[in-house]
Amino acid sequence: xxxxxxxxxxxxxxxxxxxxxxxxxxxxxxxxxxxxxxxxxxxxxxxxxxxxxxxxxxxxxxxxxxxxxxxxxxxxxxxxxxxxxxxxxxxxxxxxxxxxxxxxxxxxxxxxxxxxxxxxxxxxxxxxxxxxxxxxxxxxxxxxxxxxxxxxxxxxxxxxxxxxxxxxxxxxxxxxxxxxxxxxxxxxxxxxxxxxxxxxxxxxxxxxxxxxxxxxxxxxxxxxxxxxxxxxxxxxxxxxxxxxxxxxxxxxxxxxxxxxxxxxxxxxxxxxxxxxxxxxxxxxxxxxxxxxxxxxxxxxxxxxxxxxxxxxxxxxxxxxxxxxxxxxxxxxxxxxxxxxxxxxxxxxxxxxxxxxxxxxxxxxxxxxxxxxxxxxxxxxxxxxxxxxxxxxxxxxxxxxxxxxxxxxxxxxxxxxxxxxxxxxxxxxxxxxxxxxxxxxxxxxxxxxxxxxxxxxxxxxxxxxxxxxxxxxxxxxxxxxxxxxxxxxxxxxxxxxxxxxxxxxxxxxxxxxxxxxxxxxxxxxxxxxxxxxxxxxxxxxxxxxxxxxxxxxxxxxxxxxxxxxxxxxxxxxxxxxxxxxxxxxxxxxxxxxxxxxxxxxxxxxxxxxxxxxxx
Numbered sequence: 001x002x003x004x005x006x007x008x009x010x011x012x013x014x015x016x017x018x019x020x021x022x023x024x025x026x027x028x029x030x031x032x033x034x035x036x037x038x039x040x041x042x043x044x045x046x047x048x049x050x051x052x053x054x055x056x057x058x059x060x061x062x063x064x065x066x067x068x069x070x071x072x073x074x075x076x077x078x079x080x081x082x083x084x085x086x087x088x089x090x091x092x093x094x095x096x097x098x099x100x101x102x103x104x105x106x107x108x109x110x111x112x113x114x115x116x117x118x119x120x121x122x123x124x125x126x127x128x129x130x131x132x133x134x135x136x137x138x139x140x141x142x143x144x145x146x147x148x149x150x151x152x153x154x155x156x157x158x159x160x161x162x163x164x165x166x167x168x169x170x171x172x173x174x175x176x177x178x179x180x181x182x183x184x185x186x187x188x189x190x191x192x193x194x195x196x197x198x199x200x201x202x203x204x205x206x207x208x209x210x211x212x213x214x215x216x217x218x219x220x221x222x223x224x225x226x227x228x229x230x231x232x233x234x235x236x237x238x239x240x241x242x243x244x245x246x247x248x249x250x251x252x253x254x255x256x257x258x259x260x261x262x263x264x265x266x267x268x269x270x271x272x273x274x275x276x277x278x279x280x281x282x283x284x285x286x287x288x289x290x291x292x293x294x295x296x297x298x299x300x301x302x303x304x305x306x307x308x309x310x311x312x313x314x315x316x317x318x319x320x321x322x323x324x325x326x327x328x329x330x331x332x333x334x335x336x337x338x339x340x341x342x343x344x345x346x347x348x349x350x351x352x353x354x355x356x357x358x359x360x361x362x363x364x365x366x367x368x369x370x371x372x373x374x375x376x377x378x379x380x381x382x383x384x385x386x387x388x389x390x391x392x393x394x395x396x397x398x399x400x401x402x403x404x405x406x407x408x409x410x411x412x413x414x415x416x417x418x419x420x421x422x423x424x425x426x427x428x429x430x431x432x433x434x435x436x437x438x439x440x441x442x443x444x445x446x447x448x449x450x451x452x453x454x455x456x457x458x459x460x461x462x463x464x465x466x467x468x469x470x471x472x473x474x475x476x477x478x479x480x481x482x483x484x485x486x487x488x489x490x491x492x493x494x495x496x497x498x499x500x501x502x503x504x505x506x507x508x509x510x511x512x513x514x515x516x517x518x519x520x521x522x523x524x525x526x527x528x529x530x531x532x533x534x535x536x537x538x539x540x541x542x543x544x545x546x547x548x549x550x551x552x553x554x555x556x557x558x559x560x561x562x563x564x565x566x567x568x569x570x571x572x573x574x575x576x577x578x579x580x581x582x583x584x585x586x587x588x589x590x591x592x593x594x595x596x597x598x599x600x601x602x603x604x605x606x607x608x609x610x611x612x613x614x
Contacts, residue, residue, distance in 0.1 A: 019057040020080050021050045022131055022139050023478030024487050026368070030117045030145040036153075036182065040145060042072070042114040047131060048479035048567065049082040049108060056081040058134040059111050066127035067360040067389050068120055069143055073113035077134065082108045108569060110479055119147025121389050121421030122184070122211060128367025140367045140458075147421075149184035149211055154239040156180075156247060157355075158333050163221040163251035163264050164351040167285075172251060173262035174201075174218035175353075179235065181208040188238040189215070195231025197223055198249050212420055223253030256348045257286030258340060263350035265338070267326050271359045271392040273450030275327035277305065280350065282322065282340060284314035292320070292342050299336020299352060301328050328356030331390075357419065359392030359449050368458040371431040373471040375496035376463045378530050379432040384457065386417055386425040386445070393419040395448040402441040405432045406459045414448075433463030464496050470560035475551070477516075477539035477566035488519055488536040491551050491562045495527040502526055503553050506535055508564065510549035515541050516564050518551075541568025 023046045034040045049055035057080050062073035115129055124146045131139045157178050166172040177200070181187035187208040194200050201218040208215050223229055230250040236243060261281050270276040284290050292314065295307035307322040314320060324338070336352040364385040374380045388394055395414040402408065409428040417425050433439060438460065445455045462471055470493050477486045495501045503525045508516045520536035527533045541547060547566040552559055 018050045018137055019055050019135050020047055020059070020131075020133055020137060020139070021476055021478050022047050022141060023480065024141060025476060025478065025489070026140070026370075027142045027144070027365075028115070028487070030143070033146045033148040034117055034119055035150050036119050036122055036147050037150070038118065040117040042116055043143065044112055044114055045129075045131075045141065046110050046112050046479060047080050048110040049080055050476075054082055056083075057137065059131060060134050061132045062113050062129065063132070064115075064127050064129045066125070066362065066366070067358070068118060068125050068145065068147070068362065069127035069129070070116050070118065071113060071129060072116070075111075078111040079109055080111050080133075108479060108567070110569070115143055117143070117145035119145060119389075121387075122147045122149040123387060123389075123421045123424070124364055125362040125387070125389050125421075126364040126366040127362075130367075142365050142367050144364065149182065151183050151185050152187055152237075152239050153181065153183035154179065154187055154235075154237050154242055154245055155182050156235060156245045158247070158353060160248040161219055161250075161264070162335065162351040162353075163249070164337065164349045165254040165256065165260075166221050166223050166251050166263070167259070168223055168226055168253045168255055170222070171199075172221045173264060174220050175264050175266055177217040177219050177233070177247065178214055179208060179217070180212065180214045181210055182212065183239075184210050186210055187213070189235060190238070191234075191236045192217075193234045195229075195233070195249065197221060197229040197251070198231065198233070200233060212422060219249070221249070221251035223251060226253045226255055228252050252349075254348065256346065257284060258290065258342055258346075258348045259283040259285045260338070260340065260348060260350040265324070265350060265352045267324070267352065267354040269355040269357055270326060270328065271394075271450055272328045272331050272356050275325055276354075277323055277325045278352075280322045280324055280338060281319055282308065282314070283319040284316055287316050289313055289315045290343050292340065293345075294339075294341045295322055296339045296341075297324060297336055297352070298339075300334045301356075302326055302334065302336040302352060302354065304338075324352060326354040326356070328354070331356050331358035357392035358390040359388065359394050359419070359452075360390040361394065361417070361445070361447055361449060361452070361455065362387050362389040362421075363445075363455065363457065366457075368460060369429055370460040371429070373462045373464050373469065373492055373494045373532060374431055374433055375494065375530050376433050376435055376465060378496075379430055380461070381428050381430040384427040384429055386427065387421050387423070388417045388419045389421050391419045393417060396425060396445065397448055398444070398446040399427055400442075400444040402443040402459055404441075405434060405439060405461065405463075406430065406441045406443070407432075408443055417447075429459060431459065431461035433461050436463045436465040438462050464494050466496050468501055468555050468557060468560060469494050469496060470551075470553075470562045472562065474563040474565060475537065477564070479567040479569050480539060480541050481569045482541050482544060484541075486539040486566070488538050490534040491537055492532050492534045493527065493553060493555075493560050494532040495529055498529055500526050500528055501555050503533060503555050506551070506553040508537075508549050508551055512547040512549045515539060515543075515547045515566065515568070516549050516551075537564065539564070539566035541566060544568045544570035 058077045126144045163172045192204040233247040235245045267278045292308045292312040297304040303325045305323040305325045308320040338350045341347045397414045440460045522533040549564045551562040
């Protein structure tokens with residue numbers, strides 16, 4: 001007969017204990033540096049049930065808010081559970097429970113998602129990815145990656161220049177053309193060719209320093225007659241991908257006596273969500289009065305906030321002004337056209353260009369700073385690095401003081417953080433625990449980034465008593481398929497005594513000792529006072545089911561032990577998952593004969609029925 005397991009699955013509303021765990025548990029580093037603008041290989045995260053009793057929860061969301069990282073988490077919400085079935089069998093006959101041995105069948109459902117690193121700047125950045133469940137649990141995993149520059153990478157902005165109407169025989173207002181080197185090696189510009197009627201100031205052959213070096217050119221148009229001028233400026237360089245960069249240019253020669261300055265008008269760069277206003281001057285350069293009929297503006301995120309009213313008369317030499325506002329909703333370049341109609345339908349135009357810079361704060365590490373084990377009465381400091389991992393700069397305006405035993409030290413605020421990741425600002429985080437036990441607190445960073453919410457950073461430290469202590473008390477490796485080695489995690493031994501301690505005979509013991517392995521010992525077996533030695537340990541599940549073992553290491557006063565916990569996922573699959581992206585596996589504890597196929601089929605059927613009914 002089939003009998004439900006004696007440990008019932010907890011309802012979401014009836015438990016506050018953690019129901020899920022992740023692998024990796026708290027941090028992951030992309031081992032291979034990634035070129036700026038390229039995307040890393042996927043980092044896989046597995047969400048599995050916590051502990052080894054019946055468990056059921058739902059992953060409701062996987063979120064991040066980092067410019068250099070993104071998450072692919074399809075099929076949410078997704079269930080994560082462990083279910084069990086108990087049955088009794090004697091060959092082909094279902095017998096009474098009290099007369100026969102039992103076999104316990106577990107079915108585990110996990111959820112997998114991916115995290116990718118796509119750097120925008122050539123530096124190391126971090127991102128806190130949060131996994132949240134319907135049961136109210138949130139796990140934060142800190143991902144870290146290093147961006148490296150491309151060898152040579154020319155970046156010319158803007159991609160085109162339109163000067164609009166320019167009086168015949170006069171030179172337009174200068175427009176800026178920037179040649180930047182985003183690569184890691186020197187850029188060599190070998191020539192610049194310019195079409196007739198246009199001028200480019202500055203050298204035509206030069207080198208640009210790597211990692212953001214720039215050469216600016218002033219570009220103007222001088223039409224010799226009424227009509228349209230157009231062409232292409234070509235910049236030749238040693239960029240292997242783009243050996244020639246082309247910039248289209250145009251202007252129209254006019255005999256109008258209405259002068260518009262500047263024309264073209266290049267609005268100073270601003271940040272997304274931060275409006276900026278620019279003044280345009282209209283001047284009558286003729287010898288007779290003129291009447292302004294209308295002033296209109298077209299262009300994305302551009303607006304005319306003030307202008308001369310219809311019927312405004314400009315006497316010879318008189319002038320009026322118009323105000324143009326650029327309120328960017330997205331980063332990048334935009335262009336528009338200001339059109340002034342006067343004297344019975346005559347018109348004059350001026351081109352407007354603007355650039356909006358994205359602004360984003362990256363923190364390394366992000367989300368949580370765990371200063372690890374620290375002897376009570378001692379102090380440990382770690383830097384929190386702040387940088388702008390997009391082109392716009394920002395001001396760090398406030399860093400709140402956390403509760404004891406933590407403190408922060410930062411340069412006087414407000415503090416400008418330059419764009420493009422060129423400069424990092426360090427905030428020193430110090431923990432000085434006075435008692436044994438784990439303590440957490442929060443510090444909050446506020447900036448002037450438009451629309452950005454304050455960023456909370458959780459601080460943690462494990463205060464240790466006098467003597468020799470191991471941390472953590474229990475090391476969880478999560479669920480892993482049979483034959484796959486997990487990511488390494490550290491077990492640590494800290495010396496909080498007054499003299500050196502010699503550590504010997506580091507080992508893994510217990511029933512499942514062969515399912516774990518020490519892969520990297522510390523550099524020295526001698527631990528000085530207030531110092532820590534760490535071993536890198538992995539889980540290597542060989543068979544299905546829960547795994548437990550002890551990491552042990554001896555010292556003159558005794559032995560330090562740390563519990564190691566993991567789980568091997570079997571090869572079974574759920575034949576009826578439907579749209580659920582969860583991964584199912586099963587394993588049996590052999591307290592009886594489970595060789596018959598039909599008890600397993602019935603067990604799985606019952607599990608699936610119970611799972612779908614919740």
